[in-house]
Amino acid sequence: MARSALLNVMVQAALKAGKSLGRDFGEVQNLQVSVKGPGDFVSTADRKAEKIVREELLKARPTYGFLGEESEEINGTDGAHRWIVDPLDGTTNFLHGIPAFAVSIALERNGEIVAAVVFNPATDELYTAERGGGAFLNDRRLRVAARRALSDSVIGCGVPALGKRNHGKFLVELRHVMGEVAGIRRLGSPTLDLAYVAAGRFDGFWEAELAPWDMAAGILLIREAGGFATDWDGGATMLESGAIVAGNEIIHKALIEVVKRPVPAK
């Protein structure tokens, strides 16, 4: 698998940040943790990882814009490129010693995601994709799962945390999806959930109220693995609306119908 120079820059940044996270993982007593809002934590590990990624990416491409969860947005001067970065997706898992978290780096060119890197330092799994070049887990080419029936499928989801608005709506979605599928999983990192869809581990995924950095890299991984990742109307507004559904062509379509099913009349 030949990687472009640009993808290599992204991989090096993700590995370097991942190394820092790996050192901090399990050392929560040595981290400063603050609360951004209800159920929403940030630690010195998140901030260190973002600083590393930001410095590496801007050193290599100083004219590109930068949107990261933990630092101020940079508009960029070339007018076409923007990095979208979650330095630690799954902070709550990380702070609880649960090895499901990842560094996520995506590159947008003229509004299209063209390159993606996701790295979980706890499992040493590195996901990469470039538009038109396929998606990979370490050196293995990825393909979304081929299952055609929801009743055979394992579907990932996000459970809205304390402070999110959509608890009632989510419970309706959950009840409807539970009635159709073989199993539901909740990893606590939408970045990894989407990577799992790309890898064929999950057959599908849905979540709402996400930020662009939770999804940007995972969307390209799925497309390059032959899958679909759209908003809940089948459109491309995910980064703006925060709502996403993913899967192969058949599961994606079926899952949209189920998650949007109206509340039954009493």
Ligand code: IPD
């Ligand atoms: C959060 C987690 C969580 C998701 C939230 C995200 P963070 O990201 O990925 O699973 O449901 O919407 O904000 O804060 O761990 O990067």
Ligand code: CA
């Ligand atoms: Ca956060």
Ligand code: CA
């Ligand atoms: Ca996140």
Ligand code: CA
């Ligand atoms: Ca984060």
